[in-house]
Structures are given as structure tokens and as C-alpha cells.
Amino acid sequence: MNGYNFAYLDEQTKRMIRRALLKAVAIPGHQVPFGSREMPLPYGWGTGGIQVTASVLGAGDTLKVIDQGADDTTNAVSIRRFFARTAGVATTTDTEQATIIQTRHRIPEKPLRKDQIIVYQVPQPEPLSKLEPSRAETRRMHALAEYGAMHVRLYEDITRFGHVAISYDYPVMVNHRFLMAPSPIPAFDNPKMHMMPALQLFGAGREKRIYAIPPYTDVRSLDFEDHPFRTTRAPHCCALCGADDSYLDEVVTDDAGGRMFVCSDTDHCETRQSQGHTGTGEPLSKRAAAREVAK
Amino acid sequence: MTDDTLLSARGLSLHFGKIPALESVDADLWPGEVLAVVGESGSGKTTLLNVLSGRMHPDSGTVWYRDPHRRLHDVHTMPAPALRALHRSDWGYIHQNPRDNLRMSVSAGGNVGERLMAAGNRHYGNIRAEAIDWLTQVEIDADRVDDMPRTFSGGMLQRLQIARTLVTHPRLVFMDEPTGGLDVSVQARLLDLIRSLVARLDIAVVLVTHDLAVARLLAHRIMVMQRGVVVESGLTDQVLDDPQHAYTQLLVSSVLQV
């Protein structure tokens, strides 16, 4: 294994991280500090997620790594190869085949199973960070469940924009107790976290925090009674597979403003295509895209 | 403590090193009454306010609070979450500098609505309506509900702080020099507002001020402090018109007449 311990980290470190994970699972949504190690890539590139994956990975696991839903971006490929080399585990792009899925900023479209683990890469674990600069104070707020400030933030959005203008990293209440930052997944993905059969683990390497949502936990996005949480997606069909219910990436195809909308989840899209679903295959002109939105 | 006292302190003492901030101070407060604590700088009046409100711990002595269900709580030994909850609901604290108690980058409506949201109110329309109602009560134009406090004058900020604090109808409000630092005409308006709100809502107030005229205008009872000691206390007009203690006589005679 190229002179590295299994999955790169030494056993003591993995134990330390697993202890943190156990604490995190025991208190859903609560941030547990951990001794984040030096990793062979800088902060901001997924060190937290990698450390969590390294600690739960076993020789028999099959690992999938996605970045904004895609298996084939540079980072996803690098991390997948990293674990292939240091742990010798099987890797896949197929959501259904994976036992561990490490993700940056998306939840796969296909519902996960109870024998799967999803590991989120988290840049900022503190949902109150923009409202309260003092970490000591945010810890107190979490301890006392004083979350008025976050509702004020939502109130301000509704006042200014008529709706809550948080499109990603939309704060959620976990198990009716802790306010949690779900990582910069689109708000569209939030409902998937609720009562998910899979174990959800969150790792923030730079901030040195771990948190977790055990299977089948209540996870609700914050809202107001008269302004309930709504998911939004681009009002188009995937140009490749025709899906009208998946989260879409907008891809600019030429200098005239032409664009294509394709599934962000590459595995989902390819699977649908292999099943015979097709889209138009053609980019939309800027005007046509706007027309679809207006509809 | 009698059966209907709202707040009661006995034997409060606090030293900062050798400096006596409080020396065996007793105080009682009944529902709906205003108690002024006056004195010059260093008298201990602000320290007393901090100790009464649980923000500072005394070296000795106790502060009792009677909640709406008539249960007694020792302010300094009650659990921190309970004390914080008290500060957000049943109690209020008006700071001398309103910026200490406002979110400057949150709209006026958001500032006023925050205590409602903290108390579990989840209906945007209702929260906003109540915020607008309170802004009107403190004489801030209702159409400023979405404006940032950054655009408000000093007097408006203070009135906004009052709205934000009173929105949960606290029974007891601590006020630390609420008119300090404001222009005289602005002060007058604010005092009039405090006077009518306190009377109408039947709020008990502990008011710290160095201004005897403010005490006379707002308070039923007054406590005069000097170097941590309460030198005289009683009916406001009696203490100010017929001062018994030498220090009180000095204070009263030092006030400039317009």
C-alpha cells in the first residue's frame, strides 16, 4: 500500500475521529470538536470529509466520491484515487453500488439505503457564524437553544425579497433540538436529509468540527408558518436524459449565451440515459431559456 | 420579602479589590412601581443594577425574584438557561447606549420582532404587524419598519431599543441612564414616552440615573447611593424636597435651575 497506513491516517487518529463520530451520532446536529490532522491537500479542498471517510472506511467498502454531483471533476477523481491507493478499496460511480459516498455540495438523486453512509465536506460548520462573530457565544446559543437570531435572518430575507433567499447551506433543525448547517448543498436537497435511512456524517477540516445525523432522524428546514420552506429548481428538463425532477446544472455552451441544463448528478443522468430516457440533446438559446423560466 | 414583592435584595456587597462597589445594600420592588437609584459616578448605582439583574455576582447577599406563577427564584443561583430566558421574556434591560442592544444591520422590524421569534412565534405576518404596532407606540413612523437602524438618530435608536425590549410585555425592566447622552429636547420626548408606557403597561422599573429631575419625573421611590452605600431612600418627592442625609442635601442643592 505504498508505505501508508490503511486509508492514510494512523490508527490512533482514526480512533480519535471515530470517538468524535460516536459523540456526534449520539447528539444529532451537535458539533463535536476533533483533532483535525494535516492532510496532503490544503484546507478548503475536503480535508474534513476525507478524514471522516478514512476513519469509517473498511477493506470491504465500495467508495463513491462526487463533487457538485459529478464523479468526473478533478477533485472527485483525485480523492477517489487517493483512497484507491491508500486503502485499496473498490471504487465506483454507481450510487446504488456504493457503501460509502463522500460528497461535496450535493446529495445524490437516488434515495440512499440504510447500509450506506454519506460523508459531507463542510466548509463552515457553524450555522450562526454570519450572525454572531463570537464562537463562545454561538456555543452558548446552541447549548441553550437560543436560535432567535437565525429566525431574524429569515425574517429579514422575507422583508427584503419576499421569500427566504438562502439557496444553499439552508439551516435546518435536527431532531427538534440543534440548528445545523447542512453544508453548501442546494436547498433543493434539504428534504432528502429528513428521515434518511443512511447515516449522514459531516466533516469540517479547517474548522475542526464533526457532526452527524443518525438514520431516520427528523430534519426540518427553518421557515415561517405563512412562508413555508419550498424547494426550487431550474424549470427545465435535463437536455441529456429529459428528467424534470432532478437538480440541474446550467452549462454555457457558446459565446452567444446559449446554455444547456443537465442533471448535476452525473450517475443519475447516465443511468437514465442507459434506460432509454433522452432529452433534446440541444442547447437552448438565451431567449428560449428565459421563455421557459417565464412559463 | 412580602407576599407581593416582585424583586427583593438583601445584604448585597461587592468589592472590586479594595473599592467598595456595594456595601450591604437592601432593595425592594413592587409590581408596577418605578424605583430610581441615583448617585454620582462611583456611587455603585450601575453595579447595583447589574447585580439585581444577575449580570454580575455579588460577594455576598441575595436577590430574589417572584415569577408570574408566584414562585421565588434566587437570581444568582438559578440555572443560567433560566436566567437568560428570563432576560428574554419577563425582564427587560434598557442600555444607556442603544447600540449595545440593537442589531444594527437588521431592520427595525426585525429588531423588534426578535424577542417574539425567540419566544417561538413563527408567523411572519403577525410578527411584522406587532413590530409595526410597537414602532407606532414609540413614535417611530411605521413605514420605517424595514429601515436599518444605521439610518436612525440617537433618540430613535433609544426608542427602538425600548420597543424591542417591551414587545414581550416584561413585568420588570432595568434601565441604565436611558436618556444619557441625548439632546435635551430628545430627552423630553423619551421621558414622556417612558412615563406613559410604564404607567399604561404597569411595568416595574429599576431606573439608574444621575439626573434628579429624571428621577422626580419617573419614579415613585428613590434610593440615593454614595460610594456603595444607600444613604437615603423613600418617596421620591419627599427625598428630593426634604432630604435628611447630608449627601442627599448636597446633591439636591447642586442641581442647576433653568
Add this chain to the structure above:
Amino acid sequence: MTAKLMLRVEALSKQFTLHLRGGLRLEVLHGIDLAVHAGECVALAGPSGAGKSTLLRSLYGNYRADAGRILVRHDGAMVDLATAPPRTVVQVRAKTLGYVSQFLRVVPRVSAIDIVAEAARGLPPEAAHTAAASLLHRLNIAPRLHALPPATFSGGEQQRINLARGFIGGHPVLLLDEPTASLDAENRDIVIAMIAEAKARGVAIVGIFHDAAVRSRVADRLLHVTPLQDAA
């Protein structure tokens, strides 16, 4: 049927200790006795500086009595204001004991009519306003002045607002300190009429009336207050 005893003063004594003048002691009142029944008016008489105002203020609790008792019939019982806790004094003043001082203490921003309406206990705001307006009208305060804060009013106008505030409360015991001092003949007569009506309603009044003619028309009895010290 004898009228109810509303106010009884027993052996009231008061002195001032001026700490700023080396502890100089001024004895002003000594052993004052007084009984006032419902419907009667007792005038305090005596030379200037004798202690009449001091006595009146002591009766209100504005000055502290050093010895003796000041018993007021409040809620059916006689309450000793000299030793009552401040809260009780506040309650007695709210319900039973009214005081019209010699000078109006001006509160910024509050209009004349509000000053009077605020003192109208037990009335809803609208009724209080109406009562205040009619009382001010009776005292010849022009309607255009009602909405103005009285800081810029003349002494006589201020005194009439003071009087309106004192009379509107319906207190069963009233203390009046020079109620007609700044008034012209016409307004003086109005005030005298108001005092007579109050007496007819059973109000017990203690007053200081500088003008002997006024005194003779309103007072049923005189209490002579003699100076204990030579006026300084």
C-alpha cells in the same frame, strides 16, 4: 349626623437639619393637633414663614414628620402617613389625598388637557378628556390652549391648570396651598365656588389662603400656625 373624621393630626413636629450649614437645626412645627371632618374647610393662618406650607406639605407626605401622627381615612381605615411605607403613601395619594401646590411643576411635552386628564382617576380616556376640557373651560382656559404644554403659560394660567388637576381627581381630602394667589377676581370667585361645591360633596379641605377675604368665604375654621423661630 356628625360628619366623618377624615384627617386627624396629633402632636405633629417637624424640624429641618441643614447639614450644609454645619448641621443647623430649624424647628418649624411642634405639637400640632388638628381634626378635619368631611365637608369642612380648615384654613391655616399665620404670618409668612410661620410654617403653614411646611405643615401642608407634611400632611401630604412631601415633608417628613419627625414626631406625631397624620391619620387619613383611607379605604375605611385611619392610616398614619407619618410612618407609612412609601408605597402606602403613594396609594393614599392616588385615591384619598389630593394636593394643589402653589406652583405647577411643568412636565415637558405634556399638554394642559393631558395634565388634567391624567389625574382623572377611574375614568376611561375619553371621559377623562371631556371632564378635563370642561373643567379647564370653567377655569377660563381657552380651548386653543388645551393642547399646548403649559410651560409658556402665565402664572395665573398655570395655577388654574394646577387647580383643575387637583379638583378633577375627586379626592375626599384636599390640601390647597394658596389656590387663588395668582388669580384675578373673576377666577378667584370660580375657585371659591369650586371649593364650596367640593365641601358640599363632603370633601375635607385644609388650605392656605393668603387673601383674608377669600379665607373668610371658604374656611369654617382657622388653625393658627405660629412661628417657632424668628424668620431668618
